[in-house]
Amino acid sequence: EVQLVESGGGLVQPGGSLRLSCAASGFTFSSYDMNWVRQAPGKEPEWVSYISSSGSNINYADSVKGRFTISRDDAKNSLYLHMNSLRVEDTAIYYCAKDKRYYLFDYWGQGTLVTVSS
Amino acid sequence: DIQMTQSPSTLSASVGDRVTITCRASQSVNSWLAWYQQKPGKAPKLLIYKVSTLESGVPSRFSGSGSGTEFTLTISSLQPDDFATYYCQQYNSYSYTFGQGTKLEIK
Numbered sequence: 001e002v003q004l005v006e007s008g009g010g011l012v013q014p015g016g017s018l019r020l021s022c023a024a025s026g027f028t029f030s031s032y033d034m035n036w037v038r039q040a041p042g043k044e045p046e047w048v049s050y051i052s053s054s055g056s057n058i059n060y061a062d063s064v065k066g067r068f069t070i071s072r073d074d075a076k077n078s079l080y081l082h083m084n085s086l087r088v089e090d091t092a093i094y095y096c097a098k099d100k101r102y103y104l105f106d107y108w109g110q111g112t113l114v115t116v117s118s
Numbered sequence: 119d120i121q122m123t124q125s126p127s128t129l130s131a132s133v134g135d136r137v138t139i140t141c142r143a144s145q146s147v148n149s150w151l152a153w154y155q156q157k158p159g160k161a162p163k164l165l166i167y168k169v170s171t172l173e174s175g176v177p178s179r180f181s182g183s184g185s186g187t188e189f190t191l192t193i194s195s196l197q198p199d200d201f202a203t204y205y206c207q208q209y210n211s212y213s214y215t216f217g218q219g220t221k222l223e224i225k
Contacts, residue, residue, distance in 0.1 A: 043218075044205055044216040044217060044218050044219050045154075045162060045205065045207075045216045046215075046216070047213060047214040047215075047216075059212075061213050062213070095161055095162075100164070100167065101167070101209070102209060103209040103214040104150075104152055104164070104167055104207075104209045105154075105162075105164060106164050106173065108161035108162060108163075109161065110160075110161060111161055
């Protein structure tokens, strides 16, 4: 059974940093592209970042480009999102999502809440 | 970026009803259109991809159709478990946008 478990969310002040982690199991992690998708309260999901299975192709939404960094550690079956210069508008539940096909998400974690507030 | 617009935003229906949700794209997304179901406090669940292909395990009462810029999700006979929020998503091009959602409520 595919499982994705996010961690690392919390309350942070504007301008602060956080690192999110996603532990994957139940599939061959190294063979799949992965994504981060976020959802602000009461809003639709928003794709944030993508990393290919090899790690060589990476993509970001304009709203986070230059501030967020996606990475993966296949030895640990883990996906990461390093978030710097956080803004109030980054407040959301952040989901780790497995790629079925480019930017099509077939499995999602339970999410981790990031709150940016002073 | 491609904008996705769903209608209606809220839909009230009864168990056994046939319901249809529409999703319109601001430009063609070819056939790269998916539908997700989300229940409160849970992650979205993939129901349909490539306009009309059911994800494994999804009941056959769900179906999708359309092309280019206009798409529909139909539930042929609503079941109690179907009351949720539904989102369309285009994965044709950056920034892989979702519609604003349609909340399906019990009448």
